[in-house]
Amino acid sequence: MDKQVLQSNGKKGEQGKKSGRRFELPFFFFILPSLLIIIPIVAFPTAWVFWLSFQNWNFLSSATPTFNGVNNYGDFLFGYNSAEFLGKILPATASFVIGAAALEFLLGLGLAYLADMHLKGEKYFRTAFVIPVFMSGISIGFLYTYIYEPSNGILNQTLRGSGLGLLASNWHTALSSALPTAIITDAWQWTPFMFLIILAGMKALPRPVVEAAEVDGATALYRFRRVILPLLSPIIIIALLFRLLDLFNYLTVLYILYPSGGPGQALEIISYFALLLGNRSFYLGQAATIAVFLLIITNVLAFYLIRRGKFA
Amino acid sequence: MTRKTPRRIGWYLSAAVLVAFGVTSVFPIFWMILASLKSAIEIWNRPPLFIFTPNFSSYTDLFGPDINYQKFLTNSLIIAVGTSALSVTLGSMAAYAFTRGKFWGSKSLQMWFLSLKFLPSIVIIFPLFLEYRYFGLMDTQLGVILAHSTFLIPFSLWLMKAYLQDLPRAIDEAAMVDGASRLETFRKIILPLVAPGMAVTAAFCFVFSWNEFIIAYILTSNSAVTAPTRLTQFRGLEAIDWPHLFSAEVVSLIPLFIMFLFLQRFLVRGLSLGAVKG
Amino acid sequence: MSKLRIENLTKRYGSTLAINGVSLDIRDHEFLVLLGPSGCGKTSTLRCIAGLETPDEGTIFVDEMDVTDLPTRDRDVAMVFQSYALYPHMTIYENLAFPLRTRHMTKDDIASRIKEVGELLRIADLLQRKPKQLSGGEAQRVALGRAIIREPKAFLMDEPLSNLDAILRLYMRAELKKLQKELGTTTIYVTHDQAEALTMAERVAIMNHGALQQVADPKTIYERPSTRFVAGFIGNPPMNLLDCEVVSQDDDHAMLEFSDFKCRLPLHGMDDTKSIDGKKVFGIRPEHIIVSKTQNSGVQGEIYVVEPLGSEVIIDVKVGNSIMKVKSVQFEGSPGEKLWLEFPEKKIHLFDVSAQ
Structure with missing residues (x-):
């Protein structure tokens, strides 16, 4: 007995050891199953995308990719594809993504403020308002193809019938209105997201602070701008980042509503552009290059979000 | 108030x-x-x-021999159920490890896992397509399940982390002092306690998997086509077959509506990935 | 039943040193209380012993066996948490059975153990309830029950009474102490409440800033605090502590110079006459100061505030620019009145300035 003690003393007790990792192994086994799926199905394709982005490869015309260095990148940024990529795709992406996020934020904020005043009816409104969130992009794409149809669609018919014929338009099929139409369609589905989060934030506001401002005689507008909004801003920033990230990933509705990128490629935002390059033109090398651009944008936003929200 | x-x-x-x-x-x-x-x-x-x-x-045409929509509904059901079961199980395990343990690289690994929630499918879809062709996973339900779980495992991780963080640490510490191993603690103490959160997470996974388009569209061609993806086939070269399209849409919305009824109370938490308590 | 020993325990969280080289021997059957202000490292120390934290340096022995690298479940210690940490989804019966089931005890043995413990702690009729349906005191007893049921080598208790209301806490204090005596299980008990520590402990280990200040029985802690921190932490109100300088000394007296008064003290009452010189901290407990309204050899001061507490009176006395607290059984006076304070030589403490 004593001998054992001495041995264990001599072996471990002497050197001050650093063993802050005793649970490493068990914990790793909790993560391992996820890794077993994620590595082949995400990590490997991601690595492949990087590799592909340096290849010249049309999937239909040639069986094997050929290395062409940074030419794909060069083409998009300076070469013969740059007019399209920098002149159309990126501006369309920026307008769509920022436009939709901004519209949804403003509507969501306004509606949350209004709903917060109606304690009783709020529940019914919320239920009705949130339903579109559950619809698939494909359904929405077809549904709005039907609604926006210029001559016989219900939207234009209603506008004409109610004396607002001036407002009737070609919606998604006209160059001038294609982008706003896409933004409105997205807002129809996703404004509830902003609304719900902002409303939850409003309900969690420290009441005494808001009430103190009221007692201090601040007007409703002043209270909203100087007290409520600043208190909500952390939540709003997180919600906007979530929404932006989703919008960069957005294309299902567009794929249906704007079957070939919309009039004048108005809705060929970066993700849709990559899909068309790969799926319609079979330029897998170029599609991969666009994918890398998209990956960089979304990763920057995602890591900023995770840091900012202290999620990791 | x-x-x-x-x-x-x-x-x-x-x-x-x-x-x-x-x-x-x-x-x-x-x-x-x-x-x-x-x-x-x-x-x-x-x-x-x-x-x-x-x-x-x-509607009757829909389930007739020409369209055979029940096949696609079955596909969707299998894929959505399979994906949510897989994602919630693995996501909860990862969430447990990340909320309870710190080890070398755990923080970076977690950041990466979480960020995968936002990885656009379009980024990986073409290599995945080539990979699936090579491994014979094209047009299989399993292939779609695995591909969907790549963003739904991270989704489950986000949400389950929030539920696990609500659980006092002392509970699982007590279990370990009481002689339970990590796995026993997870199975006997943690899982029963976060079961409601897992149900919510699974329902969200079901909805997202059901509605997912790009992956299901590119990686299937016939036998594993999902119900929403099948809708695209109502669009012909000339025109759209509207009556059948809409009845199929309505039918494919029914499971979502059921999930909606269940998830209403948990929407805020689910949609904000656990960032906001509703 | 076992003895525990920790050697040179050190734990860092980032750059903060939570435990700073703590060495401690806990005897078999002993009831040792780890006492200190919040953030002093007492809970971290307990958690290291339990195996819930891994120390950066140092060794932990249970019965002379090095358990430093042993996972929690193999250490055979039981812990009572501040929040009780009962398993909310299990009945009380299942809660009590859990530590036995993890050790693969048979069903019958479990049932008979639970019966025993249920009777001992008077929770036998709660067994089919869920933790939510228990009052604070009942939950507390169940938490204790879950600890004692498997007869561990040691109990580790992390502020187990702090979630109870004041009256129940007093009652449970006595109950717990009695229970520990009966079972004879070595116990380490963490608290920030000095009254709890002094009444329950066989020995108290006082910690501050991660370091052990003094380990001794309650009487010694009270009478012979070894550091200025312990002196200022123990007692209610705590010891008066004043900076002073020893300006001169002869065989049996020393002259102490305070910031604005001087005082001549007899030396032979104090045990360490060795190095009484230079800057020191003078200490005397409020209850040891003798007040008098007539002039005597003591230090002159004036009443600042009088706080009657029923059975006793706390008098804040202004001496120069310092306030000294005096505890007296009977006293009447009003602010501004002159007083003389005498410091009985055996009750005076001198501490090193540096010892924090």
Whole structure:
């Protein structure tokens, strides 16, 4: 007995050891199953995308990719594809993504403020308002193809019938209105997201602070701008980042509503552009290059979000 | 939390705005359901038809030999259930490890896992397509399940982390002092306690998997095509087969509507990935 | 039943040193209380012993066996948590059975153990309830029950009474102490409440800033605090502590110079006459100061505030620019009145300035 003690003393007790990792192994086994799926199905394709982005490869015309260095990148940024990529795709992406996020934020904020005043009816409104969130992009794409149809669609018919014929338009099929139409369609589905989060934030506001401002005689507008909004801003920033990230990933509705990128490629935002390059033109090398651009944008936003929200 | 009655006009005005937005949200769906009961001609009627004899033939066609929509519904069901089971199980395990343990690289690994929630499918879809062709996973339910779980495992991780963080650490520490191993603690103590959160997470995974388009579209061609993806086939070269399209849409919405009823109370938490408690 | 020994325990969280080289021997059957202000490292120390934290340096022995690298479940210690940490989804019966089931005890043995413990702690009729349906005191007893049921080598208790209301806490204090005596299980008990520590402990280990200040029985802690921190932490109100300088000393007296008064003290009452010179901290407990309204050899001061507490009176006395607290059984006076304070030589403490 004593001998054992001495041995264990001599072996471990002497050197001050650093063993802050005793649970490493068990914990790793909790993560391992996820890794077993994620590595082949995400990590490997991601690595492949990087590799592909340096290849010249049309999937239909040639069986094997050929290395062409940074030419794909060069083409998009300076070469013969740059007019399209920098002149159309990126501006369309920026307008769509920022436009939709901004519209949804403003509507969501306004509606949350209004709903917060109606304690009783709020529940019914919320239920009705949130339903579109559950619809698939494909359904929405077809549904709005039907609604926006210029001559016989219900939207234009209603506008004409109610004396607002001036407002009737070609919606998604006209160059001038294609982008706003896409933004409105997205807002129809996703404004509830902003609304719900902002409303939850409003309900969690420290009441005494808001009430103190009221007692201090601040007007409703002043209270909203100087007290409520600043208190909500952390939540709003997180919600906007979530929404932006989703919008960069957005294309299902567009794929249906704007079957070939919309009039004048108005809705060929970066993700849709990559899909068309790969799926319609079979330029897998170029599609991969666009994918890398998209990956960089979304990763920057995602890591900023995770840091900012202290999620990791 | 009663507040003093706001001025009447403001009250009515805001109520009107809310009602208008509520109606705008629901009306298109209502309009779609009506359309699914109309004939191809009635669908485009001028003025829009609200009163007509409902015609269920497009629904019966749907389940007839030509369209065979039940096949795609079954596919969707298998894929959505499989994906949510896989994602919630693995996501919860990872969430447990990340909330309870710190080890070398755990922080970076977690950041990476979380960020995968936002990885656009389009980034990996073409290499995945090539990979699936190589491994014979093309047009299989398993292939779609695995591909969907790549963003739903991270989703489950986000959400389950929030539920696990609500659980006092002392509970699992007590279990370990009481002699349970990590795995036993997870199975006997943690899992039963976060079961409600897992149900919510699974329901969200079901919805997202059911609705997912790009992966299901590129990685399937026939036997594993999902119900929403099948909708694209109603769009022909010339025209769209509207009556069947809409009845199929309505049918494919039913499972989502059931999930909606269940998830209503948990929407805020689910949609904000656990960032906001609703 | 076992003895525990920790040697040179050190734990860092980032750059903060939570435990700073703590060495401690806990005897078999002993009831040792780890006492200190919040953030002093007492809970971290307990958690290291339990195996819930891994120390950066140092060794932990249970019965002379090095358990430093042993996972929690193999250490055979039981812990009572501040929040009780009962398993909310299990009945009380299942809660009590859990530590036995993890050790693969048979069903019958479990049932008879639970019966025993249920009777001992008077929770036998709660067994089919869920933790939510228990009152604070009942939950507390169940938490204790879950600890004692498997007869561990040691109990580790992390502020187990702090979630109870004041009256129940007093009652449970006595109950717990009695229970520990009966079972004879070595116990380490963490608290920030000095009254709890002094009444329950056989020995108290006082910690501050991660370091052990003094380990001794309650009487010694009270009478012979070894550091200025312990002196200022123990007692209610705590010891008066004043900076002073020893300016001169002869065989049996020393002259102490305070910031604005001087005082001549007899030396032979104090045990360490060795190095009494230079800057020191002078300490005397409020209850040891003798007040008098007539002039004597003591230090002159004036009443600042009088706080009657029923059975006793606390008098804040202004001496120069310092306030000294005096505890007296009977006293009447009003602010501004002159007083003389005498410091009985055996009750005076001198501490090193540096010893924090």
